[in-house]
Amino acid sequence: MSEFIQYTLQGLAAGGFYALSALGLAVIFGVLGVVNFSHGACYMLGAVLSAVLLAELNVGFWAALVIVPILMFGFGVLMERLLVRWLLELDPLYNFLLTFGLTLVIVEAVKQRYGVSGLPYQVPAGLGGQVSVGSVNLSVYAIFACLFSVVVCVAVGLLLTKTRIGMIVRAATEAPDRTRALGINVGLWVTPVFGFGIALAGLAGVLAAPTRAITAEMGSNFIIILFAVVVIGGLGSILGAVVAGFLVGLVEAYGIAYAPTYAQIVIFVLMAIVVLVRPSGLFGREEVA
Amino acid sequence: MSEQMTAKVDVDLAQPSILSRRNPLRYVMLLAGLAVLVMLPYWIYPPVAMDILCWGLFAISVDLLLGFTGLLSFGHAAFWGGSAYCTGLIATHWGVPFPVAVIGGAVFAMLIAWPIGYLSVRRTGIYFAMVTLAFAQMLYFIANQARDLTGGENGLQGIPRNFFGIEAVETDPFYFYYVGAAMILVGILVAWRVVNSPFGRVLTAVRDNPARARALGYDVERYKITVFIISAGLAGLAGGVFAVSHQFASLQELMWTTSGKVVLITVLGGIGTLWGGLVGAGVVVTLEDYLASSGFEGIGLITGTIFVVIVLLFRHGIWGTARNVLRRYVLERRGRQRD
Numbered sequence: 001m002s003e004f005i006q007y008t009l010q011g012l013a014a015g016g017f018y019a020l021s022a023l024g025l026a027v028i029f030g031v032l033g034v035v036n037f038s039h040g041a042c043y044m045l046g047a048v049l050s051a052v053l054l055a056e057l058n059v060g061f062w063a064a065l066v067i068v069p070i071l072m073f074g075f076g077v078l079m080e081r082l083l084v085r086w087l088l089e090l091d092p093l094y095n096f097l098l099t100f101g102l103t104l105v106i107v108e109a110v111k112q113r114y115g116v117s118g119l120p121y122q123v124p125a126g127l128g129g130q131v132s133v134g135s136v137n138l139s140v141y142a143i144f145a146c147l148f149s150v151v152v153c154v155a156v157g158l159l160l161t162k163t164r165i166g167m168i169v170r171a172a173t174e175a176p177d178r179t180r181a182l183g184i185n186v187g188l189w190v191t192p193v194f195g196f197g198i199a200l201a202g203l204a205g206v207l208a209a210p211t212r213a214i215t216a217e218m219g220s221n222f223i224i225i226l227f228a229v230v231v232i233g234g235l236g237s238i239l240g241a242v243v244a245g246f247l248v249g250l251v252e253a254y255g256i257a258y259a260p261t262y263a264q265i266v267i268f269v270l271m272a273i274v275v276l277v278r279p280s281g282l283f284g285r286e287e288v289a
Numbered sequence: 290m291s292e293q294m295t296a297k298v299d300v301d302l303a304q305p306s307i308l309s310r311r312n313p314l315r316y317v318m319l320l321a322g323l324a325v326l327v328m329l330p331y332w333i334y335p336p337v338a339m340d341i342l343c344w345g346l347f348a349i350s351v352d353l354l355l356g357f358t359g360l361l362s363f364g365h366a367a368f369w370g371g372s373a374y375c376t377g378l379i380a381t382h383w384g385v386p387f388p389v390a391v392i393g394g395a396v397f398a399m400l401i402a403w404p405i406g407y408l409s410v411r412r413t414g415i416y417f418a419m420v421t422l423a424f425a426q427m428l429y430f431i432a433n434q435a436r437d438l439t440g441g442e443n444g445l446q447g448i449p450r451n452f453f454g455i456e457a458v459e460t461d462p463f464y465f466y467y468v469g470a471a472m473i474l475v476g477i478l479v480a481w482r483v484v485n486s487p488f489g490r491v492l493t494a495v496r497d498n499p500a501r502a503r504a505l506g507y508d509v510e511r512y513k514i515t516v517f518i519i520s521a522g523l524a525g526l527a528g529g530v531f532a533v534s535h536q537f538a539s540l541q542e543l544m545w546t547t548s549g550k551v552v553l554i555t556v557l558g559g560i561g562t563l564w565g566g567l568v569g570a571g572v573v574v575t576l577e578d579y580l581a582s583s584g585f586e587g588i589g590l591i592t593g594t595i596f597v598v599i600v601l602l603f604r605h606g607i608w609g610t611a612r613n614v615l616r617r618y619v620l621e622r623r624g625r626q627r628d
Contacts, residue, residue, distance in 0.1 A: 035415045086601055092415050093361050094600055097556065100549055101596025108589030224426045224545060227419040235416065261434050268427035272408055275420060279411040 002136040007257045008250065013142040013211070015249020016149025017043070017204045021222070022229045022241035023156060024200030029235055030173040031193045033092050034084060037099040039201050040223025041106040046072055046205020047214045048110055051119040061124035061210070068206045069199040076198025080191045088190070103223075111216040118213035127210075145207050152203065153242045160238060169193060225252075228271045234284020244282060322564075326470055333575070335462040336534060341567070341574045342473040343531040348554040348566030349480045350523035355552075356561030357484055358516050359496035360410075363418040363548050364425030365524050367405065368398035370542030371428060372525030373532035374439055377448040380533065386451050388472060391529035398525025399518050401428070406517035410510050413499075422545055429543040444539030448532060462534075469530045476526045477567075483519060484563060492516055524551075553596050559606025568607050 050064035160166035171179040233240030255263030329338040376394030457464040558565025
């Protein structure tokens with residue numbers, strides 16, 4: 001039983017990384033209609049940046065938790081302004097291909113600069129070790145990562161549903177033309193929303209840094225799982241992204257624990273079932289064919 | 290959306306085939322194409338020439354879906370790689386001549402394409418790309434786990450190249466090229482036939498207006514699944530020949546980067562041009578060969594940048610651009626003659 005609780009915690013922590021990133025993917029898709037293939041690469045950049053900040057500028061984990069998302073926001077703004085913007089009017093598949101090309105460039109650049117062996121990153125002081133709850137030993141960092149991502153997801157959810165900014169963004173998502181007719185400059189919101197989505201991926205990267213091997217390739221599996229997450233959750237749905245993120249994290253953790261041979265495959269079987277039974281995803285709206 | 294993936298010009302220009310009767314140069318172009326096919330191993334290293342044809346057919350199989358049915362498959366590595374492994378296993382264990390093994394591999398690719406296609410065509414557009422990508426990655430994990438069968442990370446090594454005891458083909462890449470090229474040519478002809486058939490016309494209708502195609506009584510999903518399976522068979526044929534040519538099948542063949550590379554080749558050649566895939570493959574394969582032999586390590590930087598640049602500035606691809614320029618010229622001349 002104690003093992004089961006440990007696996008659950010690991011699953012929720014890993015699920016937090018998926019949920020945060022999928023949230024970013026969903027927000028970008030909602031407002032821009034773009035599926036950002038480079039999301040995995042941005043997650044990787046978040047982790048690499050925090051390792052580099054620590055090694056070269058001696059900037060610790062807590063500072064990185066703030067600085068890296070800001071840097072990634074800037075990166076996202078540049079990406080949108082210089083590249084993505086020009087293809088927004090066209091078939092969304094073009095931006096999918098554009099961001100795929102960008103992924104190759106980012107991954108290769110990191111590989112050339114920092115090599116293929118992992119960068120070191122310690123669990124920050126104060127979050128190391130384990131805590132005993134009854135007879136169960138739980139990793140403090142996993143608890144922190146899990147709670148932190150839940151808090152961020154809830155905060156983003158509140159931002160989107162309870163504030164004026166969120167109202168505008170949601171209106172721009174649902175009916176861009178009508179929103180424009182009400183006197184809101186939708187184009188103005190596109191760039192910050194893209195940057196915000198990228199920043200969420202970067203934040204997931206920082207959180208993952210102490211628990212994962214930080215390599216240029218760490219995003220390449222991540223992005224595929226992320227696609228499975230948004231297909232399961234329903235791409236248009238913010239809630240779906242978060243719920244499916246944690247769900248996939250749990251499924252993966254139980255898979256690794258109880259059936260290591262099939263751990264990776266189980267997620268895709270789950271996705272296949274969802275596509276078969278509910279093609280629009282658990283929380284998605286029906287697609288207009 | 291104001292511009293779709295496929296360049297719809299006007300009906301007169303949208304003829305997919307250079308072999309159509311409207312093209313006055315059709316026999317010249319056909320002969321020139323065959324001449325290039327025959328001369329290729331004289332000009333460049335034969336295994337590289339073989340790679341170009343394999344990737345070319347692979348890209349054509351992707352274009353069959355993307356250009357003519359409007360479906361972007363980002364998981365075609367599953368069929369290319371799946372067939373590479375299956376071809377290798379058949380050739381290794383049963384010792385049959387390699388064309389038989391390749392056909393076995395292609396059939397295997399079509400068999401796995403059936404369930405994947407059945408599930409994937411439930412979604413369209415960007416979802417289709419993501420679902421196919423995820424299923425291909427599932428196959429990658431399966432192949433990685435089934436070490437006894439696939440050799441895991443070491444891959445399947447030493448695939449025999451039996452060919453009815455004709456030693457020249459079995460050992461010399463130069464002669465092997467011609468047998469391989471003949472098989473690839475069959476694949477290209479199948480793709481060409483599919484596009485220029487009543488079936489292909491329905492596919493174009495499904496691409497341009499699925500609701501209308503359905504209203505006219507066509508079972509849209511069934512057409513999509515059928516072309517998906519045909520496309521997978523062609524990708525499998527290409528992957529099988531590729532594996533026999535290298536005498537090696539590895540996990541790399543199933544990786545999503547392979548799916549991405551073939552889409553790059555298709556877009557570079559020109560979406561909806563069919564023949565463009567061969568041109569795109571020629572460019573990408575020779576470029577990679579050149580970069581690798583000159584000791585440059587960051588190939589991803591180059592291919593990634595090419596991808597970004599074509600998508601931003603050069604969406605008709607090489608063949609598409611050339612075709613548009615040529616047609617404009619022909620139309621202008623015709624216009625002048627009428628005056």
